[in-house]
Amino acid sequence: MSTRSFRSRLLLLFLVGLVWGGPAIAAAQTADDAYRFSNRFPAVGTRATGMSGAGGVGGWADPSALYTNPAGLGYYQASEISGSLSGLLSRDESTYQIFVDGPASQNTGDNATARLGHLTGIYNVDTERGSLVFALDFNGKSAFDRELTYSGKNSSSSITDTFLPFGEEFDVSEDNGTVNIDVFPVVPFVAFQAGAVEFFNSRFQNDQYPFLQAVAPGQSIQQDGTVTRGGSMNEFSFAGAVEVAPDIMIGGAANISYGTYVFENELTETATRPGSNDGYSVVVGDRLLEGFRSMFFRERFTSDLTGFNLRLGLSANAAEDVRLGFTVETPTWYSIDETFTDAFIRTEFGNGSLAYGDDPDEDAARGEFQYQLQTPWRLSTGVSYTRDPFLISADVEFVDWSQTRLDADETEFDVTNETLEEYDYVVNWRGGIEYRSENGLSLRTGIAYRPGARGFDFTLADGEETDRSRLFLSAGAGVQLSERLSLNAAWMQERSTDQFLPYASVTPPGESEPIDVPVIDEDVVRNQIRVGFRYSF
Numbered sequence: 001m002s003t004r005s006f007r008s009r010l011l012l013l014f015l016v017g018l019v020w021g022g023p024a025i026a027a028a029q030t031a032d033d034a035y036r037f038s039n040r041f042p043a044v045g046t047r048a049t050g051m052s053g054a055g056g057v058g059g060w061a062d063p064s065a066l067y068t069n070p071a072g073l074g075y076y077q078a079s080e081i082s083g084s085l086s087g088l089l090s091r092d093e094s095t096y097q098i099f100v101d102g103p104a105s106q107n108t109g110d111n112a113t114a115r116l117g118h119l120t121g122i123y124n125v126d127t128e129r130g131s132l133v134f135a136l137d138f139n140g141k142s143a144f145d146r147e148l149t150y151s152g153k154n155s156s157s158s159i160t161d162t163f164l165p166f167g168e169e170f171d172v173s174e175d176n177g178t179v180n181i182d183v184f185p186v187v188p189f190v191a192f193q194a195g196a197v198e199f200f201n202s203r204f205q206n207d208q209y210p211f212l213q214a215v216a217p218g219q220s221i222q223q224d225g226t227v228t229r230g231g232s233m234n235e236f237s238f239a240g241a242v243e244v245a246p247d248i249m250i251g252g253a254a255n256i257s258y259g260t261y262v263f264e265n266e267l268t269e270t271a272t273r274p275g276s277n278d279g280y281s282v283v284v285g286d287r288l289l290e291g292f293r294s295m296f297f298r299e300r301f302t303s304d305l306t307g308f309n310l311r312l313g314l315s316a317n318a319a320e321d322v323r324l325g326f327t328v329e330t331p332t333w334y335s336i337d338e339t340f341t342d343a344f345i346r347t348e349f350g351n352g353s354l355a356y357g358d359d360p361d362e363d364a365a366r367g368e369f370q371y372q373l374q375t376p377w378r379l380s381t382g383v384s385y386t387r388d389p390f391l392i393s394a395d396v397e398f399v400d401w402s403q404t405r406l407d408a409d410e411t412e413f414d415v416t417n418e419t420l421e422e423y424d425y426v427v428n429w430r431g432g433i434e435y436r437s438e439n440g441l442s443l444r445t446g447i448a449y450r451p452g453a454r455g456f457d458f459t460l461a462d463g464e465e466t467d468r469s470r471l472f473l474s475a476g477a478g479v480q481l482s483e484r485l486s487l488n489a490a491w492m493q494e495r496s497t498d499q500f501l502p503y504a505s506v507t508p509p510g511e512s513e514p515i516d517v518p519v520i521d522e523d524v525v526r527n528q529i530r531v532g533f534r535y536s537f
Helices: 031-038 046-050 070-075 159-163 186-193 201-205 414-421
Strands: 002-005 080-097 104-124 132-143 146-154 170-175 178-183 197-199 211-213 221-245 248-271 281-284 287-290 292-319 322-329 333-349 352-356 366-374 378-387 390-400 405-407 425-436 441-450 470-480 485-500 519-536
Touching: 031 248, 031 292, 031 366, 031 414, 046 425, 046 441, 046 470, 046 485, 046 519, 070 132, 070 221, 070 248, 070 292, 070 322, 104 221, 104 519, 146 519, 159 186, 159 211, 159 248, 159 292, 178 186, 186 197, 186 333, 186 352, 197 281, 221 292, 287 333, 287 352, 405 414, 441 485
Parallel strands: 002 178, 080 146
Antiparallel strands: 080 104, 080 519, 104 132, 104 146, 132 221, 146 221, 170 178, 197 211, 221 248, 248 292, 281 287, 292 322, 292 333, 322 378, 333 352, 333 366, 366 405, 378 390, 390 425, 425 441, 441 470, 470 485, 485 519
């Protein structure tokens, strides 16, 4: 007879090894998510989105000036209000594969969301000379929405292999003929309570490793997974610009950033021949659960972010038809509140089931955590050339991602910060063209590129090396309905490659080689559509 207990509720808050979409047991305090929180769209606003954000750093009278170079506000000749709605359509095409040149299966996950894109008020102060302009602005600067689905057959490994506790992670004692088993780490504890791993006293008495996993080594299973990411980052700005000399503008913006990131990972493992692992059973009180059928695993966390930074800019007409601009942006200092569930597990047998985490009192794997994130400085320069009917613009942005830092009062982030120092600087670039006809119709197109901060940082299942760079292509149009009112629409497509590992390639206790885990390669395409208006007065 044995009993299940939990002697030390050790919350595994600091899982720093889980970087760049690695093992399934993920926490937000990783280099991956620090980088994710810091990234953002190359453009906000409808006109700028049609040009992939190009033109803003050089300086222009557009609501997106608050986002790229607030000095551009100085070119406004009238006051204005503008707004837009934004829709994001995401498609994630996945390839499930365990070995290079081995069997592969494909899936597609689709996701659609709609949000307020921006809302901006511009006030042009009536001055005798020069220009003085103030602005208030809300914009959605990034969105995390995306869904990965995958499936495939696997006889090489199981996530239950990663649930097995090592020798220092469990304790066995006996009291009046009752064997008490204490499992210490959170996830192995949940797996033990839910029947995904089990203690066998006969093995313990024979000086063997006493735990077995529900999926026996070599057993064929069907794996079906879903990884859902959601939420967005928004920015509220107060900005102003002044003309300090003829055609020379300086401007500044104080920005409050806030948003939510939600991550949920689910994996179901189903025996292709139910009951094939006849040597596995789970004792629950006076019951014996046997005939393993399936196991369901879920982890989840929600991060609420609030931050502040400053953006300063200069814009000037360097020559006839040519305008140059410069922007410096301070780090954003974020405070992050996170709620998490490291694991919910349910195991199905032929004669019943066992679960842990669905009862409010079963809170060993749930918790809250607070920490701080400091993003890097950003330096930008841009140029625009205007010769009717065309506007041609381009800009570059320098970001040193190794300067990103994580911190918390009760937790040391030394290892994660060392990992962040392995990141490199990048040079982001954007280019765009706008055509403006005499009848008030405008046509726009653009391109932007965001290099991966770690270069060739992962290998696809077919052996090809790639990175997490992002390419943006855009197009847009505007029409002048009256002297004061115009409507604009824009489309911007984001393309990237990513990779997800459902669980870690661990070496189970008693084994000499690490397990072979599935590799989920992802081709991600996200289409953003914006529709908005501008009204001047």
